[in-house]
Amino acid sequence: xxxxxxxxxxxxxxxxxxxRGFVFQSxxxxxxxxxxxDYGPLGVELKRNVKEAWWRSVVVSRDDVVGxxxxxxxxxxxxxxxxxxxxxxDPLVECKTCHIRLREDQLETDVCPECSGELTEPRNxxxxxxxxxxxxxxxxxxxxxxxxxxxxxFVNFNNVLNSSRKKLPFGIAQIGKSFRxxxxxxxxxxRTREFEQMEIEFFVxxxxxxxxxxxxxxxxxxxxxxxxxxxxxxxxxxHDDSELAHYAKETYDIxxxxxxxxxxxxxxxxxxxxxxxxxxxxxxxxxxxxxxTTKSRFVPYVIEPSGGVDRAxxxxxxxxxxxxxxxESTRTVxxxxxxxxxxxxxxxxxxxxxxxxxLTKTILDRLKFKFxxxxxxxxxxxxxxxxxxxxxxxxxxxxxxxSLDDHKVTIRERDTMHQSxxxxxxxxxxxxxxxxxxx
Ligand SMILES: [Zn+2]
Numbered sequence: 001x002x003x004x005x006x007x008x009x010x011x012x013x014x015x016x017x018x019x020r021g022f023v024f025q026s027x028x029x030x031x032x033x034x035x036x037x038d039y040g041p042l043g044v045e046l047k048r049n050v051k052e053a054w055w056r057s058v059v060v061s062r063d064d065v066v067g068x069x070x071x072x073x074x075x076x077x078x079x080x081x082x083x084x085x086x087x088x089x090d091p092l093v094e095c096k097t098c099h100i101r102l103r104e105d106q107l108e109t110d111v112c113p114e115c116s117g118e119l120t121e122p123r124n125x126x127x128x129x130x131x132x133x134x135x136x137x138x139x140x141x142x143x144x145x146x147x148x149x150x151x152x153x154f155v156n157f158n159n160v161l162n163s164s165r166k167k168l169p170f171g172i173a174q175i176g177k178s179f180r181x182x183x184x185x186x187x188x189x190x191r192t193r194e195f196e197q198m199e200i201e202f203f204v205x206x207x208x209x210x211x212x213x214x215x216x217x218x219x220x221x222x223x224x225x226x227x228x229x230x231x232x233x234x235x236x237x238x239h240d241d242s243e244l245a246h247y248a249k250e251t252y253d254i255x256x257x258x259x260x261x262x263x264x265x266x267x268x269x270x271x272x273x274x275x276x277x278x279x280x281x282x283x284x285x286x287x288x289x290x291x292x293t294t295k296s297r298f299v300p301y302v303i304e305p306s307g308g309v310d311r312a313x314x315x316x317x318x319x320x321x322x323x324x325x326x327x328e329s330t331r332t333v334x335x336x337x338x339x340x341x342x343x344x345x346x347x348x349x350x351x352x353x354x355x356x357x358x359l360t361k362t363i364l365d366r367l368k369f370k371f372x373x374x375x376x377x378x379x380x381x382x383x384x385x386x387x388x389x390x391x392x393x394x395x396x397x398x399x400x401x402x403s404l405d406d407h408k409v410t411i412r413e414r415d416t417m418h419q420s421x422x423x424x425x426x427x428x429x430x431x432x433x434x435x436x437x438x439x
Contacts, residue, residue: 001335001415004325007233008318010259014188016332020391022046022317022342023189035185035192042391045342045372047196047313050227051175053339054198054307057223058173065171065200066164070152072177073133078151079144081282082275084128087246088147090183091122101125103183129179129193145179150304152176153201154275157287168289168300169212171202175309187260189310196309201271203300205291209249209270212303217252217268220305224254224265224312228337229319233257247274254307256315265315266307273299316340320392334392335415338435343393344371345431348384350400352377360399363409363424367397370428371435389414395431 017023021040025032039047059067079085091104097117104122112119129145132138146152153172160172175198185191204212217236224234239251251269255262276299280287290297320334338344347364349356360375367373374393376384381398388396398410408421411430422430 002324003230003322003335005322007257008259008321010188010318012323012332013318013321016321016390017043035182036194037189037192042342043313046317046336046340047309049340049342050313050316051196051198051309053227053337054223054309054312055173055175058171058200058305062171064166064169065173065202066160066166068153068156068160068172068174069176070149070156070174072146072179073143074146074151074155076143077282078155078279079128081278082151082154083246083278084144084147084151085126088128089124089126092125092183093119093122095119101183106184125181125183127180127182129181147180148178148306149174149176149197149199150201150271150306151275153199154279154302155283157203157276157279158285161289168291169202169204169208171200173198173200175199187258187263189314190258190263192310197306198309198312199304199306202303202305203289204303206273206298206301209272209301209303213250213252213268213270216303216305217254220266220268220307221254224256224315226337227340228316228335229256233315233319235262237262245269247271256311256319258315258318263311264308265311266305269304269306271302271304273301275302276300331386331389333389333414336392336394338394341392341394342372343374343388343391344395344435345373346384346388346393346396347373347375348381348396348398349377350381350398353401355401355404356399359403359424363397363399363427366428367431371431385412385417395434397427 020042022043024038024040026036026038027033059065092101093104094101095112095115095117098112098115100112100114110119111117128147130142131145132141133143134141153174176196177194178197179194182191182193185193202212202216221236225231233256235255237253237255244251249270249272251267253264254266256265276287288297288299320336322333322335323330324333345367347360349360364373364375385396394414396412403409407424409424409427410419411422412419
């Protein structure tokens, strides 16, 4: 597929986003809530497709990974055991003059960058959101919104092991919201305080952890390529010792070339037996694995591929954005992978002529339970094709007056703009075939 832009332009994407309904600012009519975003009609379809592609890849198509959907709210002790209550914080300083709060580790001077005022000593600021369970607002009822989905998996290790009868190596996958009270969020949906994660905790026999880390790194890198990110815009970066998390033995980031620079899409970490051991000690529950072949009992090591749903969605979207010369003008087209596109099939009657309406409705009714469809009958067919290109719809079906006699419609493909006539009775199988085998 020919591509013209090396990567997406943020300003153009934001304009398209608002105009066509991908992402809106949260609480916009009240002036918005900073760094908080809502996915609109097209954005929600794109994001659902990203999650579906991930789930299909790591759960449905593998027999060594099962799914889980744990609650956001968890026992306070979970976060004591995991180390989040003590360690999950940023050093914060406050300006004594203008009272702005800043992250000490991001400061380049020792005075306030806003007013040159004197700064306080750094204080650790925990990034977990607090709330209260029940009607009494006291420390005993204080709980946290989870800062990662991973702990919901670790504390369910015994439940899943005993109910699924899995043998090592096996994994537990989960998609869900997490919350971090970031001091400096930003860059649109890249860094937000409320975000969605897609995480796998893959349990292995100690000693096999290094090879499984490499295997998952390759698997996850290939997934981004398969669904449309160009290799030039993707890279793998190993964490050096100073940036390793307190639980990690080795970590790699898969990074995307965002318009503002390289940024993390997904981390693949070797968390060793840290979490299971911590929860075993803290809860007094035996969390271990008995290997039938070696007759030994041990705590498994964990390889964790942890991706951001919002970041992946943004990266697929940015990388799909293209503008190509089209005669005198320019064609804006989102070259989404066909399985990620928010709308799969556009149904376009050539005109609003009432003779075309019944046939168009029949076709729409036949397709809408199979594919995400959009019906559009306003303005010229050329302009409607452009509107579909702009949101990345891979297939347009046009019903014209010949269709009434020859029982055929025109299928137009987004990338090549190639058009062909197919029998109405064959449309479903033709599109299913293209979805399975096209790029
Ligand atoms: Zn100041």
